[in-house]
Amino acid sequence: MILLFNIGFLEISAVDMADIALVSILLYQVYKLMRGSVAVKIFLGFLSLYLTYLVVKAAEMELLSAILGQFMGVGVLAAIILFQQEIRKFLLIIGKSTALNRENIMKNFPWKRAADNRxxxxxxxxxxxxxxxxxxxxxxxxxxxxxxxxxxxxxxxxxxxxxxxxxxxxxxxxxxxxxxxxxxxxxxxxxxxxxxxxxxxxxxxxxxxxxxxxxxxxxxxxxxxxxxxxxxxxxxxxxxxxxxxxxxxxxxxxxxxxxxxxxxxxxxxxxxxxxxxxxxxxxxxxxxxxx
Incomplete structure (x- = not known):
């Protein structure tokens, strides 16, 4: 692992920088998908509910924590249901750009290129x-x-x-x-x-x-x-x-x-x-x- 620099007791390596860059790109793509749609409001509501859960859990409010905890327990499933359209579009973009896409593989053949260029x-x-x-x-x-x-x-x-x-x-x-x-x-x-x-x-x-x-x-x-x-x-x-x-x-x-x-x-x-x-x-x- 290549060490780049230190921030206090943290050691920042080249892998860490690449990790941060990839996460930033991923978050930006998610933002582009949700921008201007009702999904942004749903995401903010979901985030507010999660922050409320953290607050009541820290305050040791057991009853409310138990109720909100049930929602948080199915958080991934709920996110898939709520953001199915955005997830579908995101996977569509990945499938279109990947080298394993059937269209990208087939167009390398001469007869396929001729058909596509018609x-x-x-x-x-x-x-x-x-x-x-x-x-x-x-x-x-x-x-x-x-x-x-x-x-x-x-x-x-x-x-x-x-x-x-x-x-x-x-x-x-x-x-x-x-x-x-x-x-x-x-x-x-x-x-x-x-x-x-x-x-x-x-x-x-x-x-x-x-x-x-x-x-x-x-x-x-x-x-x-x-x-x-x-x-x-x-x-x-x-x-x-x-x-x-x-x-x-x-x-x-x-x-x-x-x-x-x-x-x-x-x-x-x-x-x-x-x-x-x-x-x-x-x-x-x-x-x-x-x-």
Whole structure:
């Protein structure tokens, strides 16, 4: 063990520094997962309960200590139940980045690389989104590049058809039995329509975001997907990923973001994606500059 320095009677080694660094990274990732969600309040409540338990135990209040001790005894199980969505997302990030991931192993083979590089045209999707927005027809489209999302696809009607503008317009037509729900696109095919998506628990979303936007954000929190939303009220087009949303996008911006997700794997962080208020302010500034 390599000794670096001493702090009083403590001996700090290189292993200790590495340990502290890894724990700091882990805590930061947990903070990023819970930031802006109701899980933060649940965590603070759970922490307050634990601190209360420590206080009453130190004060030798036996009855209250026994009651709170029962809660603390199942603390790990309770944390898994309360934070199952955040744990799922954390494990999803680890599974996506690990070298043992099946997708990372298979893409090293030449024939697999050739299959992955076979791009499909997103122009029909862009054109369909413009048409739907122009007629104030709501739509919800999920893009997946690493999974068929069978669990969510089976909640709707399986289609397995190549993407086309007319097919998308037919699905989201207000008189269509398939319009109420999401369409899932995987490798150039519409796998299913009328799919049910999980709804986000974030409580700080703008009031104009209805159930369609909340379902898109919830899906982006639970899976590694990109979700396109066409607002039924305003006709505006938005994209959601990693629990964050880009609002009121132009056709060119929409094309760029979808291509980045499908082929460049650009990460959406808080620094890269401004808040909805900042996005509105930037749009107004762009209009003033053009004028």
């Amino acid at each position: 791009e499909f045209s997103i122009t029909p999707i862009i054109e369909a989104a413009k048409t739907l927005g122009g007629s104030n027809t709501g739509a919800l489209i999920v893009f997946s590049k690493s999974s068929e999302l069978k669990f969510y696809a089976e909640s709707g009607d399986l289609i397995d058809a190549y993407v086309s503008k007319r097919l998308l317009l037919s699905i989201f037509n207000k008189n269509s039995p398939l319009h109420d729900g999401a369409a899932i696109i995987y490798r150039g095919k519409i796998k299913a329509a009328r799919c049910i998506l999980p709804v986000t628990e974030q409580d700080n979303l703008p009031a104009q975001f209805g159930l369609r936007h909340r379902a898109a954000i919830g899906m982006s929190e639970a899976t590694d997907t990109l979700i396109l939303i066409v607002s039924e009220e305003t006709g505006q087009i938005s994209l959601a990923k990693n629990g964050r949303i880009l609002h009121n996008l132009s056709s060119q911006e929409l094309r760029t973001k979808i291509n980045q997700y499908l082929y460049e794997d650009v990460d959406w962080t808080e620094e890269n994606v401004p808040s909805v208020k900042e996005q509105k302010k930037n749009k107004k500034q762009e209009v003033k500059n053009v004028a």
